[in-house]
Ligand SMILES: O=C(O)CCC(=O)C(=O)O
């Protein structure tokens with residue numbers, strides 16, 4: 001599930017020490033966002049930078065901030081990057097000249113060909129038969145009032161993500177297993193539900209579409225048409241669905257990447273959007289070592305906004321969780337949806353892998369199964385996976401400093417050598 005910016009400060013630990021600093025900007029950003037939920041993340045980031053990373057100073061200067069001047073917040077300006085490509089709007093071939101993101105500016109993508117070219121995602125518009133999409137939406141709108149906000153520990157505070165969600169699996173025995181064996185942010189989850197009739201009906205359609213998108217992606221994008229190291233060659237089977245509800249323009253989810261602990265490396269996720277159209281922002285994560293940082297890196301980290309209309313399926317491909325972060329940005333305005341009003345429902349279908357069950361994964365000194373993470377800060381170990389203690393995410397608990405490198409075979413199957 002997601003790593004919703006939930007890294008508390010830890011005491012000195014075993015390597016890689018640079019990971020201690022990981023996400024510190026995002027933590028600060030999340031803190032500011034929870035204090036100023038009406039202000040968009042781009043502005044928060046600018047203000048944070050202008051105050052040399054001091055949350056207190058940035059927050060003080062935001063007390064009198066009036067949202068509105070900088071951005072319209074309205075989705076729907078640009079149609080396709082291909083209109084700007086060499087060869088003009090009539091060209092049907094893919095863009096040859098890469099249009100890159102720029103630091104400080106958001107590149108808005110609406111066209112599936114642009115999304116496939118510039119991000120690790122592909123998108124299918126009008127994915128479900130219209131009536132099925134509406135039935136699924138109605139069913140989940142009925143469920144949503146009982147969803148809860150996810151709370152997480154940020155430094156010494158417990159904060160809530162500004163949206164609600166719930167977690168669904170196929171059978172009562174799976175619910176039981178998830179409740180007793182699995183940990184999220186160091187604790188057990190209580191709200192696990194059985195897949196609803198429409199979620200069950202849509203599941204095989206998502207499975208087929210995602211597997212076929214993955215095959216296409218391998219052919220068109222990865223060098224030599226070969227699957228990536230660690231990418232599973234197995235059929236992707238969505239046995240869990242995480243459902244989010246965003247009620248109104250201000251509800252959002254901060255920058256994060258989804259937890260790999262139960263999905264394994266190079267996880268694939270199929271994400272359906274229903275109701276109000278919102279912006280899904282993505283940005284690349286590059287190593288932050290001062291000495292090896294290249295000037296072009298900051299532009300490559302510029303944010304890209306993917307427009308997610310009602311009844312679209314977004315596939316997050318292999319490199320998404322390791323090398324990119326994503327968020328649902330707060331909007332300044334939204335177009336109400338005829339069925340959902342101001343609400344957006346999102347379903348992320350996921351494949352919980354049997355060989356990543358917590359009965360197999362390493363345990364830390366707190367006797368809790370470790371969380372799987374990936375190095376993103378240091379160029380030296382960039383992309384290497386490791387297991388670490390996440391008991392520190394539990395309010396009032398310290399956690400231990402357990403760390404060990406994680407090993408996988410070429411197909412992404414874990415190798416559990418020493419425990
Ligand atoms: O609402 C969305 O489209 C994304 C939700 C998300 O990132 C998550 O559930 O991890």
Ligand SMILES: [Fe+2]
Nearest residue numbers: 002257258326
């Ligand atoms: Fe996510």
